[in-house]
Amino acid sequence: MQPDAPYRFTEVMGGCRVGEVWWATDEQDRLLTVAVLDPEVAQDPAWRQAFLGMADALAAPGGGGRSYLAADVSGRTPWVAYTADGGPGAEHLFVALGHEIRREEPAPQASGPPYPVSPSGGQASGPPYQPVSGVPHDPFSAPTRRIQPSPPRPRRTGLWVGAAALVLLVLAGTGAAFVWLDSDTPGTPQAAPTTAVEALPPAPSAPPQAPGIEPPAAGQWPRDWPKFTPQDPVRTVVDLADLGFALKVPPEWTCTPAGKAEGYVKYSCGTSGNQGELGGELVVRDCVLPCDEQRQTAMRQAEEAWGLQWIRGGQFVSYADSSRLDLDGERRYGLVVVAYVRGGDTGRVDSQVVLRMTAPIDGAGRLRRVANHLRDALIF
Helix, strand or coil: CCCCCCCEEEEEEEEECCEEEEEEECCCCCEEEEEEECCCHHHCHHHHHHHHHHHHHHHCCCCCCCCCCEEECCCCCCEEEEECCCCCCHHHHHHHCCCCCEECCCCCCCCCCCCCCCCCCCCCCCCCCCCECCECCCCCCCCCCCCCCCCCCCCCCCCCCCCEEEEEEEEECCEEEEEEEECCCCCCCCCCCCCCCCCCCCCCCCCCCCECEEEEECCCCCCCCCCCCCCCCCEEECCCCCCCCCEEECCCCEEEEEEEECCEEEEEEEECCCCCCEEEEEEEEECCCCCCHHHHHHHHHCCECCCCEEEEEECCEEEEEEEEEEECCEEEEEEEEEEEECCCCCCCCCEEEEEEEEECHHHHHHHHHHHHHHHHHHCC
């Protein structure tokens, strides 16, 4: 599956269930490695976005990779090309996505140092890239890795993701990686262990089923959203471990643990009854420094947002809401807020807060009150 690229492709270095890595040369006869996404997998636009997004994340400062030579994700077979000078290249891109490249042919002989591949056909060996505790590197990681993502939201409809069944972000030691759990039958998810509180909770699906529309539209935090007043009945929850702040919610709400690990905590909050289910999830996770705009954007893009347009609500917050969500045939109100706050003692933005909830149409005000409370308490 050679792509339409301005290179001479010589042979396949290896492949995985979502693509291949090719040896190639450019017009200057430089040896290259080219990551090529499988054309069937590339039929999913979200895969194209994740393919290039991972390459960009690896190239970012502290991303654990390096800049690519060129890329094109618009054609039938998206590709990303790297110079084969011994640094992490095309194979590393698939490893970061959780797919180890299986070696198919011996590497071609060419001038210059070849891209390192283990004789057994595994991941690239030797410096500058080494897996940590057997887990490939995560482009969002740093030497003091603290982020631990939240479990995925249940899928309401099937989403074909080629040969991958489910994307998990797992933490091991000081490194982490996107790990795609392959199933025997493509498209059939493998069941992950489920417990009330998981030591290593799975990440939001990457890519999510319906991420928010990027980039966020210009805007401001809604001034007409209601707030809790002294006259409102309010329950202040102060015993939520590791949340780091008191949470104000309507008095009939309950909050229960849904996930916890170092640098990560998730609670399910809300109520259910004759008036219908109302609530959702509140997640707080570390944003590894530097928690800059690029890292914040990449983390936001991993969040489910029902395909709504993100709106900029301030320098460090985006939100999306709608009263026209069709969830399992029911029209509901949905609200998702992604904010970045100063959660430690460094004085720097280092934490992500995600509020994602739904309600009957007449319950929108209650969700908006909670969102306003978080904004006032965390100052975003």
